Amino acid sequence: MIKQIFNGIQAYFSAVSLLNKLKLWRYFAVPIIIGFVLGIFILFSAYGLSDNLGSYISSIWGFAWGKETVTSISYFIAGLIILALGIVIFKHVLMAIIAPFMSPISEKIEQHLTGNIANKGTGIKAQTSALARGIRLNLRNLIVEILWIIPLFIFSFIPLIGFVFLIFIFLIQAYYAGFGNMDYTLERYFSYRESVAFVRKNRGIAIGNGIVFMFILLIPFIGILIVLPLSVVASTTETLKALHDEKTKENRL
Numbered sequence: 082m083i084k085q086i087f088n089g090i091q092a093y094f095s096a097v098s099l100l101n102k103l104k105l106w107r108y109f110a111v112p113i114i115i116g117f118v119l120g121i122f123i124l125f126s127a128y129g130l131s132d133n134l135g136s137y138i139s140s141i142w143g144f145a146w147g148k149e150t151v152t153s154i155s156y157f158i159a160g161l162i163i164l165a166l167g168i169v170i171f172k173h174v175l176m177a178i179i180a181p182f183m184s185p186i187s188e189k190i191e192q193h194l195t196g197n198i199a200n201k202g203t204g205i206k207a208q209t210s211a212l213a214r215g216i217r218l219n220l221r222n223l224i225v226e227i228l229w230i231i232p233l234f235i236f237s238f239i240p241l242i243g244f245v246f247l248i249f250i251f252l253i254q255a256y257y258a259g260f261g262n263m264d265y266t267l268e269r270y271f272s273y274r275e276s277v278a279f280v281r282k283n284r285g286i287a288i289g290n291g292i293v294f295m296f297i298l299l300i301p302f303i304g305i306l307i308v309l310p311l312s313v314v315a316s317t318t319e320t321l322k323a324l325h326d327e328k329t330k331e332n333r334l
Contacts, residue, residue, distance in 0.1 A: 082285035088322075089259065089289020092315035099314050103193055108186050109310045112179040119175055120305045127167040135159035165234065168298070169226055169254065173219040176261035180215030181208035183265040183313050190317045191266065214273060218264055222257045229253050255291030262290055262316035270324065283323045290316045 100106055135156035184207075191197075230250050237246040260280050267276040280287050290312060297308040 082288075085283060085285025085319075085323075086289040086292070089286045089291075089315070089319055090293055092290065092319045093293050093311055095318070096311045096314040099190065099193075099318070100310055103189060105186060105189065105314070106310060108182070108189075112182045112309050113306055115178055116175050116305050116309060119178075120171060123167050123171045127163045131156070131160045131163040134163060162234070165230060165250065166227070168295075169223065169230065172254070172258055172298070173223040173226075173261070176258075177212070177215040177219040179309065180211045180265065183309075184211045184268060186313060187265040187317045188269070190314060191269075191321055194318065194321060211268065214264075214268055215261075217273060218276070219261060222260060226253060226257045251295065252288060252292075255295050256284060256288050257291065258294040258312070259287030259289065259291030259316060262294065262312050263287055263320045265313060266317050266320040266324075279323075279327075283320075286316070286319045286323060290319065 135152075135158075139152040139155035230253065233246045233250050233253070237243040237250070239246070263280055263283075263286065264276055267279060271279055293315070294308060294312045297311065298304045
């Protein structure tokens, strides 16, 4: 798995050259606009909600002494909670909405690299199918991810070892980000359940792709603009390699 993680990370280094070579940047215009608008909406929503949550947490403290300290800590904790949930929700909502745009781009990359393609079409029916699958997959991943993050976030306040749980939270977010990126390719080969099983088997690729995805996403303003082109290209190239390796193993058997 460690090798797959490094491969998933290294794939980003060749993503820019492939984007330029195939002139794919223009295909990301609409998804980038969607991502930017969605990001701004969630950012302002999170800002307002963090104040409300902070006030609610501080109100639990019913004593006069230490009220200011508790209030400050409450707002800080509320900010962290809203930030973490905001990133999770933004990531999955965005991936679900842009699925109809990403799948054709993945097809173009596959056609360039292999000469073959498992084409599912580009009409309304194909786009609707991609959107429906994207919503189903990302809703499932969103629920599972939140169920993991909540207890880990609580454990992160344990003195001395709390930071370890923050690392786990980051890796879980990375895994599901990479998961979504990989599925833009896998949808042409596997059913929903088969895709989930394939990513579990190759979770290193998902984690590696997602690690860079998360770091880029955290870059103010620019991150939202470049994260989609780079992550989709990087995930497509590594997913195709994994598919080829699996097919080779099957042929040997």
